[in-house]
Amino acid sequence: PRIDCIAYLSMNMTECERVCVFGTVDLGCSLGLRLLQAGYGVVFGSRSPKAAVLGHAAAAQSAHQIFIAVPREHYDFLVPLANQFKEKVLVDLSNNLRKNQYPEANAEYLQRNVYICGESVEAKQAVMAVATKLGLSALDRGFLLVARELEDFPLQLFPQWRLPLRIAIGLSAAFFFYLLIRYIIYAYVTQGEDISFRIMVSLANQVCPIVFLIMLSLCYMPSVLASFLLGAYRGTMYRRFPNWLDRWMQCRKQLGLLALGFAFLHVLYTLIIPIRSVEHTLKCTRTHTHTHTVACIFL
Secondary structure: OOOEEEEEOOOOOOHHHEEEEEOOOHHHHHHHHHHHHOOOEEEEEEOOHHHOOEEHHHHHHHOOEEEEOOOHHHHHHHHHHHHHHOOOEEEEOOOOOOOOOOOOOHHHHHHOOOOOHHHOHHHHHHHHHHHHHOOOOOOOOOOHHHHHHHHOHHHOOOHHHHHHHHHHHHHHHHHHHHHHHHHHHHHHHHHOOOOHHHHHHHHHHHHHHHHHHHHHHHHHHHHHHHHHHHHHHOOOOOOOOOHHHHHHHHOHHHHHHHHHHHHHHHHHHHHHHHHHHHHHHHHHHHHHHHHHHHHHHHO
């Protein structure tokens, strides 16, 4: 079916002040409203025949920047308009429903038929100007090869927490098994003493402060390394951090919060230990009394 559009623009506006948005669902309407509030003339593309004011071709000719806010399955309507997109800035706003939904990024797929802003410095500057006027922080992420990573951002769950969580889990497991062998297994093998009841509370309470101190040191150590690396070693503070140090600096907050969590667990286990000790003493007393009673009856 023919897709028409709704136009919201002033006749005295120049082409560079007008933008075109193809798609009138939540994403397209929200973007168009924000553009209108920022002072741009907006042309909306819609599937509704009741909204017929301009055709897609006329809408594309009236604007220099065109935002595609439709799912990838509906890109076919852009093919007949390829000639209208010459010297235009085309911006893909689509997001996938799951990771690796398509073998290539949506922006790369769209580039097969029409002009894409990612490979042109002028086009990216034009889009960044619109984003800046809307009150957003624009960041140039490079060419279209990065588009797949950007499209998967909404589907990622706490990406900054992955490395700190791996470090915390690795340290906890390493020290837990070390203390398990050192105190529980070693005492059972050499002395025949079964103190496995200490695994869940006492042993865990020894792991928490160790991991807490290590995580806290990892939280503050990158700042010291950065000041030494840029100040004392390189002699300037206006140079980029190495990639490993930059990633470490970015996850300091997560490292600190995990350290605080281990400190809280240490306090909680410390309060539980007296209760566990009393319960274990009462259990041993009841067992000893029962054994003594049975022995007396037998005699």
